[in-house]
Amino acid sequence: MWVQLTRMSEDAKIQAKQDNSSCLELSSLLECAKPKRYKNISKSLTIASLALFSSPSFAGDTVQENSGSELVNNITESEKKKSAESFGGKQLEVTKIDMALLYYQEPNRVTAAEGIVNLQASYGDKSVLDGKLLLDTLSGASPNGAVPQLQQQTFTRPSGNGVYHAVNGDTPLDDTFKDTRLQINGSWVETLSSADKVNFGFHLSREYDYTSLGLNTGAEHSFNRGNSSVNTALGYYYDIVDPVGGRPVAWAPMLYREDFSSQVEFEDEFDKTRQESSAEKQTLDISFGFTQLLNRYWLVQGNYSVSYLNGYMTDPYKIISLVDYTGTAQGYRYEHRPDSRLKNSVYLLTKGALDTGVVDFSYRYSLDDWGIKSHTFETHYRYQFTSTFYGQLHLRYYRQSAADFYHTFLLDTAKEPVYGSADSRLGALDTYTFGVKFGHKLPDGFNISYRLELYQHKPLDNGAERVGQLAELALFEQVDAVIAQVGFTF
Amino acid sequence: MKLSIDSRITYIASLFLMLTLSGCSTLGVQPWERDQFAREDMALDNEKLDLTLDDHIYFSKEGTSGGRSQGGGGCGCN
Structure with a gap:
């Protein structure tokens, strides 16, 4: 609509x-x-x-x-x-080109640079084609899941070649993190009548250890003199995971070269902790939505989405610390997550036209059978300073509860759980986004915009009893990331 | 009765939705009253690239993703 x-x-x-x-x-x-x-x-x-x-x-x-x-x-x-x-x-004619460059930086951790181009074209008066190309590079250090310790810790790299260290009291970070990803998306929207539209799309994402292929389709029907519309969408994605060094066997221990008399002996034992073949994951997404014009200035939109994932969802690079009663790490185990996940979410948005700009508010509630429930509140407020210059505020608050199988660490005396992960993204978490954006409209339909945002990632204490030295250490470290973006439209 | 934070957030969100919906006695506009919705900044996909890039960041850093729209697709992002 x-x-x-x-x-x-x-x-x-x-x-x-x-x-x-x-x-x-x-x-x-x-x-x-x-x-x-x-x-x-x-x-x-x-x-x-x-x-x-x-x-x-x-x-x-x-x-x-x-x-x-x-x-x-x-x-x-x-x-x-x-x-x-x-x-x-019919003629194929490019109607709009959007480009953006984004830089994401976590202090002493991950740095990402991302470039994206979106091209929109019309084919005749009933077809709209949309193509998107995205390239991103990622480097830096990422938490490996182990808890900090008062003493230095040593970890074997995922490939089995060499080690990296975590200095006293710091969150252990795997500093070998590096990847380049290419993503291509295409969609075709066909207007069937003044009230009906259908769309078809594809998705391709390729990086060194991960490939994702997908198809999606949807339909939209408007009624009530065009004041109301309903839509439905269906998506299927097939992902292939092929981790560096192979997939760790569930709960396999981290091995060290120094514990073996020869490199051959180490490699033989290391290989026993790995599955060489790649793994797959399939995702089915279904959504139902509506849009309603309320009056001359306001509209509301709502979506209900169900997503079912099946396959390999363990993070092959994440581990959990096994600690004794003094809180001292006695070893590390590779994490293990369930191989299915059912997610539900409800999304509501209202957007209004103001004399001097635009404002929107949205809320998303999501829950899944891993036990994660989340609430997301978000707003954008745009103020038009002149006919060719605007400023915009962006605020977002996100809160999630922990997955049922999230453990900050495991006691070496306790029975090994069926599933477990110490990934902070599956733990209780608050995140905050504060952003500003400015945009200029230049002659000949050329627009340029700049965006600067602060993204705070605050893992919350899940209440597990901290034994020994863990009581003195910062297990839930806050990370403040900076996002800078420049965009062009013509 | 003391409510959990989750329950309080859910109640606030429900109230917000009810106020939004009940604030309008007549829904919809006549064809000649659509000037505001024809504005470029009122289109729901006006900042499509920002939303795509934001979705990618939040997908990589949080336990929940999606909900707003479909077609994002997967990646092994960390």
């Missing part, structure tokens, strides 16, 4: 571009320069006016562009048909 609402003004842009492109294809600038393209002057003026109005208007403007939109739309439709016929059918 949203696309429909904005499409009326987009049609004028498309028409204007088609006219320009026709000039190029004719290879006859003289022909185009002659003022005879539109014999009907009133039509020409109407289309030119609509093209003018369709450019993003200042928030304070009260443009009544839709009051005559159906009439104008009919004119542009007939003009487009005429244009298409002239050139033998």
